[in-house]
Amino acid sequence: MKGMKPVNKKMRRLTLFSLLAVLFASLLSSCGSDAGSSKEEDGRVTIKFWTIALQPTFNDYFNNLISEYQKNHPGVTVEWSDYPYDAISNKLLTGIASGNVPDVVNLNTEFANQMASKGALADLTPYLSDEEKQSYFDGIFNSTVLGGKPYALPWYTGTEVLYMNTRLVKQAGLDPSNPPKTRDELNEWAREIKAKTGASGYALTFAARLFPVEGISILNDDKTAAAFNTPQALQMIQNMQQLIQQGVLVGEDANFDKQIQYYSSEQTAFEIAGPTFINFIKTAAPDVYQNTIAVPLPTGKADVRLSNTMNLVVPAKSANLEKASEFAKFITDATNQTSFAKAANTLPSTKASIKDAYFTENNNSLEAQAKVASAESLDKAVDYMVGVPNAGDINSAIAVQLQEIFLNGKDPKQGLSMAEQEVNQILKQ
Numbered sequence: 001m002k003g004m005k006p007v008n009k010k011m012r013r014l015t016l017f018s019l020l021a022v023l024f025a026s027l028l029s030s031c032g033s034d035a036g037s038s039k040e041e042d043g044r045v046t047i048k049f050w051t052i053a054l055q056p057t058f059n060d061y062f063n064n065l066i067s068e069y070q071k072n073h074p075g076v077t078v079e080w081s082d083y084p085y086d087a088i089s090n091k092l093l094t095g096i097a098s099g100n101v102p103d104v105v106n107l108n109t110e111f112a113n114q115m116a117s118k119g120a121l122a123d124l125t126p127y128l129s130d131e132e133k134q135s136y137f138d139g140i141f142n143s144t145v146l147g148g149k150p151y152a153l154p155w156y157t158g159t160e161v162l163y164m165n166t167r168l169v170k171q172a173g174l175d176p177s178n179p180p181k182t183r184d185e186l187n188e189w190a191r192e193i194k195a196k197t198g199a200s201g202y203a204l205t206f207a208a209r210l211f212p213v214e215g216i217s218i219l220n221d222d223k224t225a226a227a228f229n230t231p232q233a234l235q236m237i238q239n240m241q242q243l244i245q246q247g248v249l250v251g252e253d254a255n256f257d258k259q260i261q262y263y264s265s266e267q268t269a270f271e272i273a274g275p276t277f278i279n280f281i282k283t284a285a286p287d288v289y290q291n292t293i294a295v296p297l298p299t300g301k302a303d304v305r306l307s308n309t310m311n312l313v314v315p316a317k318s319a320n321l322e323k324a325s326e327f328a329k330f331i332t333d334a335t336n337q338t339s340f341a342k343a344a345n346t347l348p349s350t351k352a353s354i355k356d357a358y359f360t361e362n363n364n365s366l367e368a369q370a371k372v373a374s375a376e377s378l379d380k381a382v383d384y385m386v387g388v389p390n391a392g393d394i395n396s397a398i399a400v401q402l403q404e405i406f407l408n409g410k411d412p413k414q415g416l417s418m419a420e421q422e423v424n425q426i427l428k429q
Helices: 006-029 059-072 085-098 109-117 130-134 138-142 166-171 183-197 231-245 256-264 276-284 286-290 321-331 334-344 351-355 366-376 391-408 412-428
Strands: 044-052 076-083 104-108 161-165 202-204 249-253 270-273 292-296 305-307 310-313 381-383
Touching (some): 044 085, 044 321, 059 321, 059 334, 076 321, 104 109, 104 321, 161 166, 183 270, 202 256, 202 270, 231 249, 256 270, 256 276, 270 276, 276 286, 276 366, 286 292, 292 366, 310 321, 334 351, 391 412
Parallel strands (some): 202 249, 305 381
Antiparallel strands (some): 161 270, 161 292
């Protein structure tokens, strides 16, 4: 799942665009077709189930789950296949274009939305009751609703939390038991920490995802043009410039490794990250780990927390839409999401799951604090996505201009305008 070399990324994007074009053409030419991969003979059905990078770690879990489903659904056979993250998109597009499709597929929200917008996924409305729709967290479920139609069932997810160094926080005269709730409050705390201790507040990556946290859309509603060049975006950038100039924020486009270095050496008092951060800080700086607590991430003006969700979708060309949808609902119901979250150390996307004691009990270890804080964050979780095939290029174009502004002193108005022009050009390609 590591990033490929730039030349390979470019080749992969070109391949993806070509396959999407073939997909779109094939869908237009086969409207109304019920061709698919499931086989139904004498009442017997085979459901092809594809996941991403779950074998062999979770073989026992899924084999048991599938056996349970087949036992309770006589005549249904589930064939489970697992593929690397980098392979599944091309394999799925090729299969859809050829008419040889799986029935239930594990996709991230970005790709699920792209596929749905091309008509490649089944509208799940006929197969979902209102109660079933409402069983998922609203923001996560709605991330894959297009035109009022749901095209995916949320599965496992993750959110970031705020880690804070209590020694530095207390030294600045702040109360860690009453942590900041908003980004503005977090920045005020960072100013106090800088003034009283000399440490910066936090380090971050200058990325497009900074915009939606403040309620600024990357693209317009129909995904045809950039929408982020606004007075609100300019104000956000100018505020960040000031914080960087004052040393309140670290003046570096800091990747995760650099953020760990800053926090472990107490050059920063806060870290915004997921649970994997804990193992790194525990190893790099055990004393800092002992002084660290985790709390829900303060929210920006949009009052949301960005999540990274895996979903289950049903391709529109599946020959057994109803049975495929039933299996997808089984995998993503509250009972099975709770059990998988425990097995995989992830978060569920179902409301009932986080009522389980596993997500509420806190023994005051950092690991337990992060788990509880993450679960408490799900009511405001939404997936970050651009929703177009060239989303990676758009994110990169915006990031480059943010780096120019924050690191090289480029005029913010000029940088925003340049990013807007580049994004619009990308969308025309």
